[in-house]
Amino acid sequence: QVQLVESGGGLVHAGDSLRLSCAASGRTFSDYNMGWFRQAPGKEREFVAVISWRGGRTSYQDSVKGRFTISRDNDKNTVYLQMTSLEPEDTAVYYCAASIRAYTTKSDSYDYWGQGTQVTVSS
Secondary structure (H helix, E strand, O other): OEEEEEEOOEEEEOOOOEEEEEEEEEOOHHHOEEEEEEEOOOOOOEEEEEEOOOOOOEEEOHHHOOOEEEEEEOOOOEEEEEEOOOOHHHOEEEEEEEEOOOOOOOHHHOOEEOOOEEEEEEO
């Protein structure tokens, strides 16, 4: 079992930055590929970013490339999502997730999920 707890969300203005954190406990954190997903009101959950278990590989949704950066600190059992140049369209609940099976953008392949943190970007 892995427990994931997100933090760092909030209400910001367009153009601002936020850093989300996801703290993991339970099984060995470095065994897992870690992803960030988001879900806006009335929309399906969508992939945002993923980082491999050692941190050497990352992938992003096209709309966040160049603005968001995913990173991890395996010594601290934490994955981060640095978000810059935020836009109102980034408003959503952000979830981190852990996958032991695959480095993937597919939510179905993730084994554990956090409870989410709200990010609201005002125009």
